[in-house]
Amino acid sequence: MPHQSRSASRRTRCIIALASSALLLMTACSSDASDEAAPVTDTAPTTEAAGEPPVEPAATDPQLEPAPNEAMPCDAEPVVLTTESGVDYVRTPDACFEDLPGWSYEPLYVEIDGLRQAYVEEGPADGEVVLLLHGQPSWSYLYRDMIPVLADAGYRVIAMDHLGMGRSDKPTELDSYSYLGHNDRLETFIDEIGLTDINVFVQDWGSLIGLNVAGTNPELFATIAVGDGNLVPVPDGVELFPPVENPDEVVDIASPFTDIPAQQIPFYDGCELLLGPGDGYFGDWMTYAMTAESFEASEVVEAMTWFDLTPAEEAAYDAPFPSREYMAGPRSFPSLANQLGGNTAEGWAGLTTYEKPFLTLWAANDPGQLGSCEAQQRLIDNVPGAEGQPHDRLAEASHFLQDDQGTEIATRLVDWYATLDTAGDDTATGIETAAGEERVGYELLERMDDGTLRAWISADPMTLEQFEAIEIPDNWIKNQPRESSVDGGVFDASPGADEVVYEEQFGFRWFHSATVVEIGVPVDDEGLLSGAFVEKDHEISYEPGSTVIALVSPDGDTYVRIGRDAGRATDEVTLPTGWEIVEIDVPGGYTTMLPVPTLVIRTDNQDSYQGPVSGL
Template identity: 40%
Template sequence: MDVLRTSDARFAGLPGYPFAPNYVDVAASDTEPLRMHYVDEGPRDGRPVVLLHGEPTWSYLYRTMIPPLVDAGYRVLAPDLIGFGKSDKPTRPDDYTYLRHVEWVTAWFEALDLTDVTAFVQDWGSLIGLRIAAEQEHRFSRMVVGNGFLPTADRGTPPAFRIWRAFARYTPVFSCGFIVGRGTVTKVPRAVRVAYDAPYPSSKYLAGARQFPNLVPTEPDDPAVPANRAAWAALGRWEKPFLCLFGANDPILGKADKPLIAHVPGAAGQPHDRIRAGHFLQEDAGPELARRIIAWEA
């Protein structure tokens, strides 16, 4: 496995991202250890809040949520998935599989021995986070989902997703900052768009970002489907608090909260909401999301 590591100089002076880097080595069952970066802010004895990003972002997406959560006394952790942000980046698309991503993040949870976790998961953060929550429920106390889902290949695929998958595979220029700007309802400043592109100095660094859409299990014979269906069944028995805060202006996942709320017992009676935000609701409404999580936890 050929692995790239983005130079620290690429991350110098990014707007709104003053957080010290932390690293831990993680391995999937069939890979060598890779270095995973994560933000770790707030008191070490505070209740942990884990923020899992998706495609094609990194922990920078949570920069406006982290400070208010820390101010409320939480220990806030935001990892960069392998292939993203400051984490190591295998260079071949085939180096990335759904199972490996689940195992890499599981290894991160285990390395830090995280328990009593409140997790906020979005996009691929939900595909990974909901799997782990179902498989290691003892680590979690609460779950918040924002514009995410757990696909089991028994629902139709929206045309907008098929277009997105083709774009990720074939477009000659893949700019993460451009994609974030297209997935919000507020204008994303140029300096912020540049920050989303900072981890990727050339196309060789983008294999993971380009591959993620292809890994969504949309067909019953996908190798991820059995484990996802088992996780979906486990979520059907999940009685811990489960909250959906969705950006309503998302053409692909804006209404994916409805089946989650209907399926998960812990979702009953929770203050679910759809807010004026796009797919990247953390970019549109990060401080508001943090305030809602704090109020929900109180």
């Protein structure tokens, strides 16, 4: 494998806080996918390696005649094309991608809003889907060591190039790229080629986009695996970094990298960062990527891999960008961090209720914030499906860990998938119920036109298999079952509230229990608690002699524990400074009306507390 054959010579390299670590802390709401996307195939994917016959190529869309660029020499002056909506773009000549080491895959395309989205596909057409999403400034070439391992194991492997990257079309104007635009294109891509039950692996900006799409569309994803990535809510209107002045200016400025022998000096002692970027590095990286004449993709990838790239591998990372006219995509990516405000809460909220298997595989020598133990642990602590999974930090790997340890990562994924028997048990949702057992309490969330989420709870008993088989519209989400009133509290409609109405939905009876009006509500400064405002007319009652479990804030606000995820209950919990969980005996019983709206707080062990309440 390439990473094994590289010379042990230790070249002096640079460290970028990654640069792409651009992801610093961050996840987004996605708008509806375009109706104008059309899948296009130039050449059928190779599947012989997996022992399957080649897939017959689809008919080429007549709108996608080869652009002048494609037939030109790699160093020819680019021809600027224009979509019907007026977006100027260029298309990297095919000659730029000839004879790349470890990369013999033919490109496939989906047209979205007049621009081609490129991808490669390997493995049997009827295999379980593995979707691989790269970051910046790399492209799907980053997965060259992972694709054959996964395809040989019988998986249908798809590696997509983001707009402006790899073999995808490249708008020439910086403002043609946006964070939500990348999210929308990924959703449309998934829809157009008909992907379901997706096993996704994401890294860098691929995580900021991929985790957000997975969080808002959890029903599409069977498993999620993350390498050196993140996703957190950023408040609306917040810009994380000063914007780049004069973004169209081309300047000769110094690289923000610090020269260090990256392969010889470890950045970490365990989880303690020994050597890392200074303050302000990401703002410097934004400016450098946007304006520096010397910015090259290979420089960044070489800086953030443990093993030296060969000259041919460096050239492969630069292949999509033969001149600056092709570079608007990678130049724009870091600055998209300032578009996260108000666009990440829904995706993060979806992850905090994601019960299906969730794995983190981190590089042990990535000095950027995405490479920290804290970034990895934050996902493990907040995503329910991460519990009990074989998380790890890989030695001899830096930020672009797929390049350093691609074969190892793919082998671990194959082994991990093999342990996940989701056909007849509850592994996919973390529910500890026997296969075929009927129960009530399954939850569906209906996304309304005003952005709120209406919660529907099943009143008719059903099995997990029946719940998973329900086909829901695009604006509905399947949620995990809940064990309500775990501490003896009983919910009733509050006095004066409307009578509970049962409705027939998808062949079963459901009742509308609440409306989620705001998610991603900040609860504490440390980010250990997640909050949502819910409108409902409920009172909660405890029998005499009961003990109420309550969460108390530093200000004395009290929230009663009323639920936890079925099968995921644990007494181990990490609380922010000043918060505490108390047991309150109520010899005479206790009844209270929940406020409207109610603040629902979830702790890292997936217990739910609601309030604030008074009288305890």
